[in-house]
Structures are given as structure tokens and as C-alpha cells.
Amino acid sequence: MRLWSVDLNAVYALLLREVKIYVREKERIVAVLVSPLLFLFVMGRGLSGRSPVAGYDYQQFIFPGILCMVLLFTAVTYGLYIIWDKRLDFLKEVLAAPISRTTLFLGKSLGGTAGAAAEGALLLAVGAAFVLPIGPARAAGALGLCALIAFLMANIGLTLGARMRSMEGFGLAMSFLTWPMFLFGGALFDLSGAGRWLRLAACADPFTYCVDLMRWILLGWGVFSPALDLAAVLAFCLATAVLGVYAFGGLQQSR
Amino acid sequence: MDAVIETRGLTKRFGELAAVDGIDLSVREGEVLALLGPNGAGKTTFISMLCTLLKPTSGSAFVAGHDVVRDELGVRKNIGIVFQEPSVDDLLTGEENLYLHSMLYGVARREIAPRMERMLDLVGLRARAGDLVRAYSGGMRRRLEIARGLIHEPRILFLDEPTLGLDPASRQAVWGHIRDLRRRKPTTIILTTHYLEEADSLSDRVAIIDRGRIRELGTPEELKRKVGGDIVRFKGGPRPEDFAGLDFVHEAVWEDGALRLTVSDAPRHLKELLGRCPVVDEVEVRRVSLDDVFLKFTGRAMAEEEGQDTIFERIALARSRK
Numbered sequence: 001m002r003l004w005s006v007d008l009n010a011v012y013a014l015l016l017r018e019v020k021i022y023v024r025e026k027e028r029i030v031a032v033l034v035s036p037l038l039f040l041f042v043m044g045r046g047l048s049g050r051s052p053v054a055g056y057d058y059q060q061f062i063f064p065g066i067l068c069m070v071l072l073f074t075a076v077t078y079g080l081y082i083i084w085d086k087r088l089d090f091l092k093e094v095l096a097a098p099i100s101r102t103t104l105f106l107g108k109s110l111g112g113t114a115g116a117a118a119e120g121a122l123l124l125a126v127g128a129a130f131v132l133p134i135g136p137a138r139a140a141g142a143l144g145l146c147a148l149i150a151f152l153m154a155n156i157g158l159t160l161g162a163r164m165r166s167m168e169g170f171g172l173a174m175s176f177l178t179w180p181m182f183l184f185g186g187a188l189f190d191l192s193g194a195g196r197w198l199r200l201a202a203c204a205d206p207f208t209y210c211v212d213l214m215r216w217i218l219l220g221w222g223v224f225s226p227a228l229d230l231a232a233v234l235a236f237c238l239a240t241a242v243l244g245v246y247a248f249g250g251l252q253q254s255r
Numbered sequence: 256m257d258a259v260i261e262t263r264g265l266t267k268r269f270g271e272l273a274a275v276d277g278i279d280l281s282v283r284e285g286e287v288l289a290l291l292g293p294n295g296a297g298k299t300t301f302i303s304m305l306c307t308l309l310k311p312t313s314g315s316a317f318v319a320g321h322d323v324v325r326d327e328l329g330v331r332k333n334i335g336i337v338f339q340e341p342s343v344d345d346l347l348t349g350e351e352n353l354y355l356h357s358m359l360y361g362v363a364r365r366e367i368a369p370r371m372e373r374m375l376d377l378v379g380l381r382a383r384a385g386d387l388v389r390a391y392s393g394g395m396r397r398r399l400e401i402a403r404g405l406i407h408e409p410r411i412l413f414l415d416e417p418t419l420g421l422d423p424a425s426r427q428a429v430w431g432h433i434r435d436l437r438r439r440k441p442t443t444i445i446l447t448t449h450y451l452e453e454a455d456s457l458s459d460r461v462a463i464i465d466r467g468r469i470r471e472l473g474t475p476e477e478l479k480r481k482v483g484g485d486i487v488r489f490k491g492g493p494r495p496e497d498f499a500g501l502d503f504v505h506e507a508v509w510e511d512g513a514l515r516l517t518v519s520d521a522p523r524h525l526k527e528l529l530g531r532c533p534v535v536d537e538v539e540v541r542r543v544s545l546d547d548v549f550l551k552f553t554g555r556a557m558a559e560e561e562g563q564d565t566i567f568e569r570i571a572l573a574r575s576r577k
Contacts, residue, residue, distance in 0.1 A: 013358035021346045093342045096306055097359040098331035252309055 006106060010099040014107025015114060022115040032119050033126075036070045040131065043188070052190035053221045060132040064214035065187025067142070070123050071116050071149045072207060076178050078112035079157015083164050086251075101248040105158065109244065112154030113147060120146035134218065141217040148233055149210045155240035156206075162247040181207045191223045206236040257284040259411060259443050260305065264314035267300050274300040276467035277314065284410075285441040289454035291545065292464035298447035299339060301464070302413050305445070306336055319410050332361075335409035337400045339416045343388050349375070349399050350384040353406055360407035374402035377439075378432055394425030401432060405442075414446040418453060426453075433457055451545035461545065465553040479543040482551050485521035486543070487528060489514045491536030498531055513537075 022029070044059030044066075051061040085091040094104055124142055128134040134142070160173050184198070185207030191199055202208045213229035216222040222229065260282035267275040275297045282288050290298045303309040305318055307327040315322065321329030343352050353374060357367045375381040378398035388396060397417065404412055417433070418426040430453070436442060448454050454461045455475050463471045463478070471478060483505060493514050495507040503524050506517040518524060521540050529535070549555075 007361070009361065010359050013355045016358075017344065017347070017355050020351065021344070024346045088340060088342070090342050092308060092336075092338055093356075094359065096308055096331060096334075096336050097356075098328050098361065099359060100328070 005100045005102065007099050007103045010097070010103045011107040011110065014094070014104065015110045018108075018111025019114050022118070029119070029122075032070065032074050033123060035073075036066050036123060037126070039069070040066045040127075044131075052193070053215075053219055056132065056219055056221075061219070062188055063127050063131050064218045065185070065211045067120060067123050067127065067146070067218075068149055068185070068207065068210045068214050069182055069187055070119050071146055071210075072153050072182055073178060074119050075112050075116035075150045075153035076157040076173070078115060079109075079154050079159070080161045080164075080170050080173055082108070082158060082161040083167060083170055086161075087167075091251075095251060101251070102245045105241070105245050105248045109151060109154045109158055109241070112157070113150040116150035116154065117143070117147045120150065132218070138217055142214065145210070145214055145217060145233075148237060149214075152206060152210070152233065152237045152240055155237065155244045159240060159244040159247045162244070162251055181205055184208070185211050186223070187211050206232070209233050209236070258282060259284040260316070260318050260445070262305075262314065262316040265301070265304060265311055265316050266313045267297075267304060267309060268312045273467050275304065275311075278467075278469055280462065280469065280472075282443060282445065285443055286459045287437065287444040287446065287457055289458035289461045290445065290447040290464050291449065291451065291454045291461050291549070292447075293449055296464045297467040298464055299415055300467075302415060302445060302447060305330075306334060306413055307331060333410045335404035335407065335412045337397075337404045337412070337414045337417055339419060341396055341400070343396055343399055343403065345389040346387060348385050348387055349380055349391070352388060352399060353403055356403045357406050362407050370406050370408075374406050377405075377435065378402045379428075392425075394421050394428060397421060397425065397429055398432065401429070405436065408440075409442070411443045411445065414444060416447055416449070418448075418450065430457060451549065455545050463549060463552050465555075470552040471548070475545065478545065478548045480519060482543050482547050484517050484519040484543060486539075486541045487516045487518050487521050487525070488539040488541075489516070489532065489535055489537070490539075492534040493532045497533075498528065501527070501531075504528075513539075 040059065040063065044062055047058055051058045053061055082091065097104075121143060124134065124139060124146070128139065156177075157173075160169070160177070164170075164173070184201045184205045186194070186202055187207075191202050191208070194202070209224070209229045209232035212222045212224050213226060213233060216226040216229065258281045260280065262278055262280045264277045264279060265275060266273060266277050278301060290301065292298050300309065304311050304323060305316055307323050307330050310324060315324075317323070318330045319333035321333070323330050344355075347355070350371060353371045354367060357370065362370065371384075372381075375384050378401055380395060380398055380402065383391070383395065388399065391399065401414075401417070404414075414433070418429050421429065433444065433446075434457070437444070444457075446453075446457065458475065460472060460474055461478060462469045471481070473481070484503075488510070490513045495509075495514065498504045498507055498516065501524075503519045504516055505519070506515075508515055516528070518528070521542065525538075525540065529538070
């Protein structure tokens with residue numbers, strides 16, 4: 001089936017476009033880091049209460065979650081942006097190109113992944129300098145996971161964005177999807193101490209496994225097993241990519 | 256006759272409204288066809304279906320031998336498109352836009368650089384190729400888009416209102432590039448426009464589109480002939496009897512103290528007409544325009560439609576009538 005054929009050259013071209021645009025919008029690169037840094041330094045220091053992990057304070061405890069938060073918000077926002085692109089003739093140029101929707105989806109998604117992962121790398125550097133010691137092995141592992149999480153979140157954003165018609169959808173997705181995913185994901189607290197319903201919601205949230213695996217890598221501590229976390233992240237990546245390709249398959253010019 | 260585009264009863268409905276209502280059209284390889292009509296006539300919807308950007312509600316269309324519904328990629332490999340609204344990347348340079356487009360369209364790597372040079376020369380953007388598109392003027396963007404639409408050497412080029420919103424000088428420049436392109440390489444061009452002048456000066460054939468249907472199709476000359484011909488007005492002297500027996504004079508009537516003749520191909524016959532006049536004070540020749548053609552075949556002037564009755568308003572109207 002043509003829908004599933006992939007043209008790597010075209011994927012590279014789409015990715016290259018996103019990267020070039022990303023590095024030219026320098027203000028945005030910094031702006032994206034503002035709220036996570038507030039969380040990390042204001043909330044992290046202000047609520048310097050108990051940390052569930054021995055040897056780490058609360059700020060250090062929430063660092064992996066905040067790192068994941070950057071990826072979540074950056075990549076989902078990037079994906080949702082195609083609602084806007086769809087309204088201009090801008091997206092038509094790529095919709096009319098002789099490439100399958102899978103190629104288009106992968107190119108767009110990897111473009112978002114690259115941008116979000118770069119933000120993750122920046123925050124990781126900030127963290128290594130001011131929050132907790134991060135050795136080269138942990139940094140490499142964390143970067144790899146950043147890429148996976150960014151891919152997952154970009155897929156979610158793009159899938160929703162492809163289905164939505166108006167910019168109002170953007171705000172709705174942010175308040176009904178991104179924030180709940182972040183808060184239920186246990187980025188700011190220890191899930192094992194939470195109530196039953198909260199834990200149930202957390203189990204259904206892909207973000208939970210991202211945070212948990214990031215904690216295993218950076219702190220050597222987590223609620224689930226690292227293997228379960230990794231399996232869940234990979235499964236969510238695959239599932240959202242498949243959904244995304246189908247959503248892109250239905251993309252038409254919006255007027 | 257080699258048809259490179261063939262449509263049969265091609266229709267697109269938005270709710271109750273038929274934006275394109277059963278169009279049958281056959282376009283020959285290498286010809287320039289202008290789709291002429293007011294805003295909201297269905298021109299863009301029609302070519303969007305040919306470009307596989309919209310799925311037809313019914314009917315069929317073949318572009319370069321490929322079915323637009325079953326073989327989208329086959330169609331897309333053979334076409335280039337210049338959209339109505341700007342679609343080049345602001346934050347990329349002109350060169351980068353061309354390069355990325357070439358990669359998307361599968362142009363071989365070693366071919367890309369020489370083609371980029373050729374295209375930048377063709378549209379006169381060589382000197383600004385390294386600048387961000389953000390710094391380009393409207394006319395320059397348009398030219399870049401034309402270069403981009405051509406760089407993968409499509410068999411068919413679609414131009415959706417190529418000069419909309421350009422100043423007269425830029426418009427002339429864009430027309431020049433389109434003519435230039437045809438001289439260098441025979442390319443089939445489908446262009447939509449609501450400028451009569453544009454259709455007249457660029458195209459081999461004109462299809463008059465109104466409310467989703469093709470009302471008339473022919474060369475600009477044929478269409479003008481159907482309207483009846485040019486107008487020649489004489490003042491002071493000539494009388495209707497003077498022109499009796501001339502087969503190219505269709506009508507001779509008095510109008511505001513002047514004699515008004517309807518004549519086919521006035522410039523060619525003017526000398527003969529003047530030969531029939533013993534004395535004459537004033538002669539006025541007005542060639543029939545596509546404006547007259549549009550008026551005749553749709554019963555409305557183009558200008559009346561300008562800026563109103565767009566597709567959105569028609570959809571809103573169709574909904575409110577329910």
C-alpha cells in the first residue's frame with residue numbers, strides 16, 4: 001500500500017527544513033525554557049520539603065520530570081501548529097509533493113523531535129551545572145530518552161493537529177491534554193504514595209512512563225521497573241506513529 | 256490530439272453547494288489554458304482536485320494519464336503548482352526553498368545545483384538567492400514560487416492567480432517569465448485568473464467558469480467572434496447604406512448621432528470601411544474584450560462579482576437557506 005512507503009530523502013528534506021527554521025528562531029529557543037526553569041528553581045526550592053529518594057533533595061527529585069515537561073510541551077505545541085499551517089497555502093506545498101503521507105508524517109515528526117530534544121539537551125546542561133551531578137553515561141542515556149519522548153509527544157500533537165479544524169482546538173488540547181498529562185504523570189510527586197484513582201489515571205498516561213524511566217536514568221530510582229517503562233514508551237511511540245499516519249492520510253486542503 | 260488532462264463530470268460539493276458542478280474538459284499537451292471567472296466561481300476548487308489536494312465528490316479526472324483519486328503520487332510527480340497565497344518559507348533563503356523542494360520532488364542530488372542556477376536566472380533572482388525570503392517583495396516571492404513550481408520539470412504547471420495582488424510592473428514581469436518558459440520548454444500550463452487581460456495575453460484557450468460550470472471554451476479570438484465582433488463608430492458623413500453588401504459588417508445602427516457598426520476583426524477591415532466613406536469627421540474603434548465575452552456568456556459583468564460572492568459566502572448562503 002502506497003500510504004506506508006517511505007522516501008528517506010524526502011524525510012531528510014522535511015527534517016532539514018524544521019532544523020533550519022528552529023535555529024533561526026533564537027528567541028523561541030530561550031522562551032521555551034522559561035516555565036520549566038521557574039518550576040525547577042521556584043517550586044523546586046520553595047517546596048523544599050521531603051524527597052522520596054534518599055540522597056536527593058526535592059529539587060533534584062523533580063528534575064527528571066521537569067526535563068520531560070519541556071519535551072512534552074515543546075513537541076505537542078509543535079505538532080498542534082499544523083492546525084495553523086493548514087489554514088495557509090503553506091502546508092499545501094508539502095501535501096502536493098509526490099511523497100506518501102507516511103513520509104510526510106515522519107519528516108514532520110522527526111523535525112519536531114529534533115527541536116524538542118535540543119531544548120531537552122539545553123535543560124539537561126542547566127541541570128548538570130546547577131541541580132545535580134550528571135555523568136557522561138547518564139547524560140547519554142537521558143539524551144537518547146529525550147529523543148524518544150519528543151518523538152512520542154510530537155506524534156500526539158501532529159495527530160490531533162491533523163484532525164482539528166480551528167485554532168480554538170489548540171487551547172483545548174493544551175488545557176485538556178497537555179496539562180493533565182503533565183500533572184497526572186507524577187512529575188512533581190511520588191506516585192507510590194498517591195491515592196488509588198490518581199494512580200489509575202497515572203497508569204493510563206504515557207507521560208508517567210517517560211518520567212519514571214528518566215528518573216531511573218538520572219536518579220537510579222523509579223516506581224515501575226525500567227524494562228516496563230521502556231516497553232511502554234516504545235509501544236506508545238509506535239501506536240501514536242500509526243495513528244498519526246492515518247490522520248495524515250485524511251489530510252486535505254481545508255477549503 | 257494528445258490530452259494531458261481529461262475530466263468527466265468532475266464535481267465537488269460542500270454540503271448542498273456544488274462548487275464545481277460537472278466539468279468535462281480536455282487539455283492538450285503543451286497548451287496554455289486559462290480558467291477565467293470571478294472569485295468563488297470554482298476555479299481553485301477545480302484545480303485543487305486536479306492537483307489531488309481535494310477529493311472529488313463525483314466524476315473522474317486523469318492528469319498525465321493518472322487517476323487523481325487512485326494514483327495521487329503518479330499525478331503529483333507530473334505537476335508543479337503555484338498557489339494563490341504565498342507558500343514559500345519565510346525563514347529560509349530563496350536557494351534553500353528551491354533545494355528542499357527539489358529533494359521533496361525526488362530530483363537527483365547532482366542535478367539540483369545546475370537546475371537551481373537555471374531557475375534563478377529564469378526568474379531573475381540570482382542576486383538575492385542567499386537572502387531570507389522574509390526580505391523579499393511580493394513580486395519576488397511570486398517569482399520564487401514560479402521557479403519552485405518548475406524546478407522538478409513538471410509536464411503540467413498549475414498557476415492559481417499568479418499575479419493576484421501584484422503591482423502592474425511585477426505583473427508584467429511574471430507574464431514575461433511565463434512566456435519565456437514556454438519558449439524554452441513546451442509545458443502545459445493551467446492558469447486561473449480573474450484578470451481578462453491576463454487570460455487574453457497568455458493563453459491559447461480560455462474556459463469561462465461561472466458558478467462551478469464551464470460556460471464557454473475556445474481561443475480568445477473565437478470567444479470574441481462569438482460575441483459578434485468589434486465596434487466601429489463613425490461621426491459626420493457615413494450612412495448605413497454606404498456599407499451594404501459587406502459580409503464582415505453585421506450591424507449598422509445610429510447611436511447618439513453616430514453610426515455604430517458591429518464588425519468582425521475591425522483592424523483588418525478598417526481600410527475597406529474607410530474606402531466606402533465619402534467624408535468622415537471621427538472614427539472610433541473598440542475591439543471586443545473578454546469583458547464583453549464574460550458578460551455575454553454569464554449575463555453578468557466580471558466587475559460586479561469582484562470581492563463578493565466568494566465561496567465562503569456562497570456556503571454560508573446555502574446553509575442559511577436550509
